[in-house]
Amino acid sequence: MGKRVGIVGVGQTHHASQRLDCSGVELIAEAVTRALDDAEVTLDDIDAIVIGNMDHFENINYVDTWATDGLGSCMKPVFKVTTGGTTGTTVAACAYYHAASGLFDTVMAVGWEKNSESDTQAAIATCANPVLERDPFAGAIGPLATEYSMYMEAYGATEEDSAIVAARDRNNAMNNIYAHNRMHVTVEDVLNSPMLSYPVKFLDMCPRSDGACAVIFASEEKAKKLVPKPAWVHASVVRHDYTHFGDLAWQWMPTLEMATLEAYKIAGITNPLKEFDVAELYLPCSTCGVKWMDSFYFCERGQAPKLIRSGATHMDGIMPINPSGGVIACNPIGATALLRVGEAAWQIMGKSGDRQIPNVKRTLSTGFGGCSWSDVMILGADLP
Amino acid sequence: MAGWKDEVEEIIYPGKICVPYSWTVGSTLSKWYVQLRDDGEIWANRCPSCGKVYVPPKIKCIECYKDMNDWIKLPGTGTVETYTVVHYNEPGLHPKKPPFVYGVIKMDGADTGLVHLIGGVDPDKVKVGMRVQAKMAKERDGHITDIKHFKPIA
Amino acid sequence: MERVAVIGVGQTKYSAGKRETFHELVFDVATKALKDAGISVKDIDNVVSVSSDFWDGRTISSMAISDASGAFGKDISTVEGDGTFGVLYGMMRILSGSFGTTMVVAHHKGTESNMNGITNTSFDPLVERKLGLDAVSSAALQARRYMTTSGGSEEQFAMVSVKNHGNAMNNPFAMLPMEITVEDVMASRMLATPLKKLDCSPVTDGAAAVVLAAERNAKKFTTNKKRVWLNGVGHCSDAYRLGDRDLADTRALKQAAKMAFDMAGVTRDDIDVAEVYDAFSYMEPLWLEGLGFCEDGMGPEMTERGTFNMDGALPVNPSGGRLSANPVQVAGLAAFIECVLQIRGEAGKRQVKKAEKALAQGINGMCGQSHCVWILGK
Numbered sequence: 064m065g066k067r068v069g070i071v072g073v074g075q076t077h078h079a080s081q082r083l084d085c086s087g088v089e090l091i092a093e094a095v096t097r098a099l100d101d102a103e104v105t106l107d108d109i110d111a112i113v114i115g116n117m118d119h120f121e122n123i124n125y126v127d128t129w130a131t132d133g134l135g136s137c138m139k140p141v142f143k144v145t146t147g148g149t150t151g152t153t154v155a156a157c158a159y160y161h162a163a164s165g166l167f168d169t170v171m172a173v174g175w176e177k178n179s180e181s182d183t184q185a186a187i188a189t190c191a192n193p194v195l196e197r198d199p200f201a202g203a204i205g206p207l208a209t210e211y212s213m214y215m216e217a218y219g220a221t222e223e224d225s226a227i228v229a230a231r232d233r234n235n236a237m238n239n240i241y242a243h244n245r246m247h248v249t250v251e252d253v254l255n256s257p258m259l260s261y262p263v264k265f266l267d268m269c270p271r272s273d274g275a276c277a278v279i280f281a282s283e284e285k286a287k288k289l290v291p292k293p294a295w296v297h298a299s300v301v302r303h304d305y306t307h308f309g310d311l312a313w314q315w316m317p318t319l320e321m322a323t324l325e326a327y328k329i330a331g332i333t334n335p336l337k338e339f340d341v342a343e344l345y346l347p348c349s350t351c352g353v354k355w356m357d358s359f360y361f362c363e364r365g366q367a368p369k370l371i372r373s374g375a376t377h378m379d380g381i382m383p384i385n386p387s388g389g390v391i392a393c394n395p396i397g398a399t400a401l402l403r404v405g406e407a408a409w410q411i412m413g414k415s416g417d418r419q420i421p422n423v424k425r426t427l428s429t430g431f432g433g434c435s436w437s438d439v440m441i442l443g444a445d446l447p
Numbered sequence: 448m449a450g451w452k453d454e455v456e457e458i459i460y461p462g463k464i465c466v467p468y469s470w471t472v473g474s475t476l477s478k479w480y481v482q483l484r485d486d487g488e489i490w491a492n493r494c495p496s497c498g499k500v501y502v503p504p505k506i507k508c509i510e511c512y513k514d515m516n517d518w519i520k521l522p523g524t525g526t527v528e529t530y531t532v533v534h535y536n537e538p539g540l541h542p543k544k545p546p547f548v549y550g551v552i553k554m555d556g557a558d559t560g561l562v563h564l565i566g567g568v569d570p571d572k573v574k575v576g577m578r579v580q581a582k583m584a585k586e587r588d589g590h591i592t593d594i595k596h597f598k599p600i601a
Numbered sequence: 602m603e604r605v606a607v608i609g610v611g612q613t614k615y616s617a618g619k620r621e622t623f624h625e626l627v628f629d630v631a632t633k634a635l636k637d638a639g640i641s642v643k644d645i646d647n648v649v650s651v652s653s654d655f656w657d658g659r660t661i662s663s664m665a666i667s668d669a670s671g672a673f674g675k676d677i678s679t680v681e682g683d684g685t686f687g688v689l690y691g692m693m694r695i696l697s698g699s700f701g702t703t704m705v706v707a708h709h710k711g712t713e714s715n716m717n718g719i720t721n722t723s724f725d726p727l728v729e730r731k732l733g734l735d736a737v738s739s740a741a742l743q744a745r746r747y748m749t750t751s752g753g754s755e756e757q758f759a760m761v762s763v764k765n766h767g768n769a770m771n772n773p774f775a776m777l778p779m780e781i782t783v784e785d786v787m788a789s790r791m792l793a794t795p796l797k798k799l800d801c802s803p804v805t806d807g808a809a810a811v812v813l814a815a816e817r818n819a820k821k822f823t824t825n826k827k828r829v830w831l832n833g834v835g836h837c838s839d840a841y842r843l844g845d846r847d848l849a850d851t852r853a854l855k856q857a858a859k860m861a862f863d864m865a866g867v868t869r870d871d872i873d874v875a876e877v878y879d880a881f882s883y884m885e886p887l888w889l890e891g892l893g894f895c896e897d898g899m900g901p902e903m904t905e906r907g908t909f910n911m912d913g914a915l916p917v918n919p920s921g922g923r924l925s926a927n928p929v930q931v932a933g934l935a936a937f938i939e940c941v942l943q944i945r946g947e948a949g950k951r952q953v954k955k956a957e958k959a960l961a962q963g964i965n966g967m968c969g970q971s972h973c974v975w976i977l978g979k
Contacts, residue, residue, distance in 0.1 A: 064603075064698040065696055065697035065699070066697075081471075082471065083471050084471075084473070084474060085473045085474065086470070086471050086472055086473025086475075086476065086506075086727065087470075087471070087473075088473070088506055089473040089474065089475070089506050092506055092507060105512075106512050117654070117660055117661070118654035118655060118660065118681075119654060119660040120660075121468070121470070122468050122722055122726070123722065123723075123726065124653075124655045124719060124720070124722040124723040125682065125723045125965055125966045125967075125970075125971075126681075127681075127682065127838065127965060127966075127971065128723070128838060128841055128965055128966030128967070128970045128971050129723070129725065129841060130841075131509060131838065131840055131841040132505050132506055132507060132509055132841065133506065133507075135507070135509075135512040136838055137509040137510065137838070137839065137840045137841075138837060138838070138852065138853060138856065139837065139838065140835070140836045140837050140838070140857075140860075141836075141838045142680060142682050142686045142690075142836065142965065142971075142973075143680070143681045143682055144678055144679060144680055144681065144690070145654065145661075145679055145681045146663060146678065147660065147661035147664065153678050153679070156678065157678065157690065159697075160690070160693045160694050160697045160699070161693055163693075163697030163698065163699070164692070164693035164694075164695075164696035164697050165602055165696060166693060166696065166834075177471065179469075179471070180468050180469055180470055180471065181468050181469075299699070300676060301676045301677060301678065302674070302675075302676070303663075303664075303667055303672065303677050304667070304668070304672070304673050304674065321674065432661070433661045433664050434664055468726075470726045470727060472727055473727075476727050476728070501845075502844075503728045503842070509840055509845065528746065528847075529742045529743070529745045529746035529749065529848065530742070530745060531738055531741035531742050531744075531745060531793045531794050531795075531796075532793065532794040533738055533741075533792075533793045534790075534791045534792060534793060534794075535737070535792045535793065537717045537733065537735065539715075539718060540717060540718065540721050540733035540735060541733040542731070542732060542733050549732065549734065549741075549742060549793075550742075551742055551746070551843055552844075553844075559842075559844045559845050560843070560844030560845075561844050562728075562729055562732065562734065562742075562842070562843045562844050563732065564732065575745065575749050590731055591728050591729070591731050591732060592731060592732075
């Protein structure tokens with residue numbers, strides 16, 4: 064059997080719409096340096112590195128070989144993994160498997176993106192099948208808007224429900240010095256913001272950002288030596304099923320349901336809303352923060368609006384979602400999902416500063432991307 | 448003293464494949480290119496820990512992972528460590544029509560080599576070990592091509 | 602540590618201008634690998650795809666092939682790089698205890714892409730790319746440096762090409778089986794000195810897949826005949842810009858090889874056959890030095906002596922090597938698969954007698970910046 068693994072350090076850059084003060088490698092170096100400091104280790108302690116981003120956003124081939132100067136990977140084992148929007152959790156899972164396999168003790172996962180270097184929607188559009196779907200495909204917003212329209216139709220959810228989620232996440236970001244967008248918003252502000260694609264409005268939608276994140280994983284014995292309170296990995300599950308957008312089941316999210324069910328089973332979670340102390344979820348749009356609640360089994364199907372309106376997921380609720388501000392406040396795509404894992408780890412380690420939730424024992428982190436792909440990682444304060 | 452980072456001009460490159468790109472050059476290389484563009488000088492930076500000197504400069508020493516704030520002006524001369532005479536056509540990529548020469552020039556005063564063109568000489572006469580010096584382009588705009596090529600020292 | 606075995610393999614014939622889509626190629630080899638292992642897609646519990654957004658011209662390139670690789674309802678990830686790194690990840694996932702049977706599948710259609718343009722994007726956009734370097738011109742710089750440090754000659758490198766294309770005559774999967782001479786290589790079109798056309802690998806299309814299984818599953822699913830154990834692996838990357846390192850110094854490969862040999866607990870003499878990454882003729886002797894099969898600088902001379910011929914002390918690239926087929930992301934996986942076939946005794950006319958331990962090597966990046974080394978055995 065493999066080893067148990069814990070997160071011992073996290074570092075992230077100050078994310079922004081454009082980090083014109085630094086090149087891609089400088090951005091990576093900022094996150095790596097901070098993670099090493101957080102774990103109180105040096106590069107000599109790092110046995111292997113894994114990196115991820117989405118190629119077409121920066122147009123750099125073999126990023127694992129390019130990033131050397133920023134990663135500190137000269138004469139170290141390194142390779143790259145990439146899976147679109149889920150890249151960040153893919154990198155996290157990869158580092159976890161490195162350490163769990165017993166081949167490497169201390170492994171650094173790095174996710175990064177410099178979206179300012181390209182036209183994000185044009186690059187994303189290349190994910191669609193060039194023969195069947197690329198021309199009619201409308202970037203990331205269209206599909207998300209479509210799925211929420213169907214949920215509104217089926218269960219009576221409203222634009223106001225998603226606006227509550229948008230306001231929640233954006234206001235949470237005020238406690239996160241690293242977040243890209245930090246602004247006080249009211250539900251009214253969100254409802255009055257310009258319509259992008261019905262029913263998704265400007266303040267409902269995530270930005271694209273420049274940023275990087277580094278998370279250091281260590282196998283059990285090493286982790287215990289390095290830090291007093293590692294964030295132990297309890298489960299890592301991925302379901303990336305759909306290939307064509309036309310294949311999707313729009314009424315619910317099968318990949319998310321399959322991934323969460325499996326992850327909950329592995330981690331022994333039977334009542335997620337009660338048993339998770341905090342959730343850092345990859346919600347690219349506030350509408351996802353309504354509709355997907357069903358697929359997380361936080362509520363019965365169609366009952367998400369009631370859950371959101373109850374305040375259960377706000378900072379003072381029983382299960383705060385996205386104390387960091389989440390994706391709506393900050394989205395350096397290759398890093399975004401890794402930030403969910405890193406932020407959750409900090410919650411357990413007690414390092415979340417102004418956004419710390421008290422007594423965090425179990426956290427849920429997710430990644431989302433591509434064609435309805437779902438990644439789930441559960442962390443815990445105690446060994447699994 | 449790291450104060451130069453506050454004063455350095457931030458350079459952005461436009462680049463284009465099928466998705467248009469603009470790469471942020473960052474503080475370290477921006478400083479290098481400003482000196483190349485404005486003064487026609489090639490500088491390097493040095494690690495405070497192991498003393499290794501890098502050109503083009505690096506954001507951190509790749510052996511020690513330390514920040515480097517010592518900048519050194521190089522004489523711009525060097526020795527050809529390796530070269531190749533390119534004969535195939537790739538007009539979308541190549542800066543010149545073949546035959547032309549690429550080389551890795553071990554720069555005097557530095558521990559690394561600089562990849563560039565070797566020119567001002569018959570391609571068939573280029574040899575490993577040849578002593579060369581950088582020839583600056585007349586019009587410079589903060590790109591690697593501000594160095595026109597390396598030519599043999601007379 | 603529980604052992605991991607390869608229990609099934611599948612590859613397409615490597616050729617140019619394939620009409621099948623990525624999807625079809627992946628489905629073909631995944632199906633072949635499952636059949637070879639004697640299992641169904643239900644027995645696979647996770648998938649590692651090896652895909653490149655650049656060569657596929659598509660962001661999230663693995664999306665195109667995820668269902669074809671058997672990933673529906675399963676955990677899947679994507680390594681972007683050479684297939685050997687994909688196998689490494691597939692093995693780690695099994696060793697972690699989370700999975701028991703991994704499908705690793707790689708695909709590549711070089712002829713659908715602009716090879717030089719794509720390899721150019723591997724270079725630093727801030728200091729190297731604008732010069733127009735690509736895989737060929739940079740390899741030429743490395744070749745000349747290697748000639749300087751080793752004293753090797755173009756004729757000695759040409760011998761590698763002659764050997765490998767000749768070996769490919771016995772490999773039905775190879776793209777360029779050819780009986781050629783050193784004179785043919787020397788007379789072929791000069792691309793960038795000292796590399797001539799026949800010193801360079803071809804632009805190739807193809808796909809390959811392997812099924813890895815934890816020991817308990819390997820024993821459950823298949824017999825000894827089909828099982829090949831993963832004895833050791835190592836990977837390591839050197840500095841990035843061409844001028845940052847001595848291009849003839851194989852220190853990263855040495856480190857990767859050390860990791861693999863230490864893990865496997867074997868010596869160089871124990872290796873019966875090797876598949877190394879000869880994207881260009883000079884690379885074979887250079888990597889053989891880095892792998893420790895000869896002293897630094899001795900690669901070309903030992904090639905000339907015939908040490909690495911099919912009837913030599915250590916047959917290298919019996920498949921014909923990358924010189925005979927180079928479907929980039931697939932290439933290292935093809936080398937790995939050849940090792941599996943050799944150990945199983947399924948290599949037909951190119952079978953190395955009594956092949957019990959084999960070594961496969963894959964590369965990421967330009968001029969062999971990053972390496973992955975595998976040792977496999979009975």
